[in-house]
Amino acid sequence: MSRLELKFDPNTIEHLGVKMYSTLPPALAELISNAYDADASEVVVEFLEQNGTPKAITVYDDGIGMTAKDIQEKFLVIGRNRRKHEGDEPSPRFGRLPTGKKGLGKLALFGLAKQIVVDTKKDGLRNRFTLNWNDLLASSDTYNPEMDLTDSETKNKAGTVIQLSELKRKSPFDLEAIADTISRIFIVDSEFTIVLKGPNDKTIKIADDRRYKKIETQFSWSEKDLIDPESEYHGKVQLSLITSVTPIPPSSGLRxxxxxxxxxxxNMPEYFSDSTSSHFYQYLTGWIKADFIDLLDEDVISTNRQSLNWDHPEMTKFRAYLSDLVAQVGQYWRRKRENKKDKELEQATGIDKEQWFGSLPGDIKQSVEMIVRKLGGSEEVSETNGTYLSLNV
Ligand SMILES: Nc1ncnc2c1ncn2[C@@H]1O[C@H](COP(=O)(O)OP(=O)(O)OP(=O)(O)O)[C@@H](O)[C@H]1O
Ligand SMILES: [Mg+2]
Known part of the structure; x- marks a missing residue:
């Protein structure tokens, strides 16, 4: 043998694409990201069912589209780093920095469907081609997608339509649930609209306030409240942390x-701490925007974007910072809840707790004060029970 050769089996795509995106929303999120990166103002995802069975998903965007050259050199290359080839520059229309980096997002298509038709227009040229999963698997080391329109002239404006059929999903689409999950994957600029359509003419525009709509906010904090101007993260991080009036149901995925x-x-919602027992955690939700993560020398973002590589030194440091930040918010929360309960107690009984302690005889004062503080401040006692118990002391 004169030289060695490293070969790729088409099955690799199955592991990278299909297995990575076992559920609908993260796979759709890759297509939505591509529309965002293509400088679109809107992406519409249309779901088609026939007699309650999923038939097709079509994704429309009004972004820059692709020429035949783009398709060959950008879309059809697995693992191309666009930031290296095209630069990490803001987009011409909306000034967006690219979210895409790995050149793998398109593989999510095969997580959803076996037949994919891409119809795209750019600079007055239209291209249309078909990707077929079975043909791809049957190919040896090169796969030639069927192209039925090549740089054919068009008067229509730029944009891309991706139609997915022969879907893997067999159960009906739950548009509201899909919208909820998508709303937790993106916090994008207001110039980008995500719309889900049908079946039964149902349309959902995913608004920014959808994410925490089901949370009844008790207290909230922004970066101004929590990030010290002296901290190295000042100006680098934006955040919105919210505590709910009642415990957040674990099934909501919002804890x-x-x-x-x-x-x-x-990175999916978490507490950045090794201990997860605090009662406070049941009440805490929110987001942190840390764009510097995209700029680290090493790629720390996992391909399916569910978790970060926390072993990177910058990320280990950031995690420790976030862990302290969450602990601090926990303390603020306890104090605020205690103050609120005291106020409610005072309103209900006319008793100012501190004054009342002062009026008690010395020998019982200390024990009463201890009991009341324990009950009032106890995390385990719910709002109503806490008040009830305090009143009965
Ligand atoms: N809707 C679209 N409109 C225009 N160009 C697109 C569209 N979708 C994909 N492309 C082009 O195809 C390329 C490959 O897309 P793909 O999602 O596989 O990788 P990526 O977006 O570069 O990186 P990542 O894997 O991190 O998403 C993109 O970089 C872009 O140039
Ligand atoms: Mg992408």
Whole structure:
């Protein structure tokens, strides 16, 4: 044998694309990201069912589109780093920095469907080609997608339509649930609209306030409240932390703080701490935008964007900072809740707790004060029970 050769089996795509995106929303999120990166003002995802069975998903965007050259050199190359080839520059129309980096997002298509038709227009030229999963698997080391329109002239404006059929999903689409999940994957600029359509003519525009709509906010904090001007993260991080009046249901997927970079989720909600027992955690939700994560020398964002590589020294440091920040918010929360309960107690009974302590005889004062503080400040006692118990002391 004269020289060695490293070969790729088409099955690699199955592991990278299909297995990575086992559920609908993260796979759709890759297509939505591509529309965002293409400088679109809107992306519409249309779901088609026939007799309650999913038939097709079509994604429309009004972004820059692709020429035949773009398709060959950008879209059809697996693992191309666009930031290296095209620079990491703001987009011409909306000034967006690219979210795409790995050149793998398009593989999410195969997580959803076996047949994919891409129809795209750019600079008055239209291109249309088909990707077929079975043909791809049957190919040896090169796959030639069927192209039925090549740089054919068009008067229509730029944009891309991706139609997915022969879908893997067999159960009906739940548009509201999809919208909820998508709303937690993106915090993008207001010039980008995500719309979900049908079946039954249902349309959902995913608004920014959808994410925490089901949370009844009790207290909230922004970066101004929590990040010290002296801290190295000052000016680098924006955040919105919220505590709910009642415990957040675990099934909502909202417990904990989600991390975003360039408007896209990079780490699922969590507490950045090894101990997860605090009662406070049941009440805490929110987001942190840390765009510097995209600029680290090493890529720390996992391909499916669910978690970060916390072993990177910058990230280990950031995690320790976030862990302290969450602990600090926990303390603020306890204090605020205690103050609120005291106020409510005073309103209900006319008793000012501190004054009342002062009026008690010395020998019982200390024990009464201890009991009341324990009950009033106890995390385990719910709002109503806390008041009830305090009143009965
Ligand atoms: N809707 C679209 N409109 C215009 N160009 C697109 C569109 N979708 C994909 N492309 C082009 O195809 C390329 C490959 O897309 P893909 O999602 O695979 O990788 P990426 O976006 O560069 O990186 P990542 O894997 O991090 O998403 C993009 O960089 C872009 O040039
Ligand atoms: Mg992409």
């Amino acid at each position: 904990g703080i989600a991390l975003f970079s360039r408007g896209k989720l990079v």
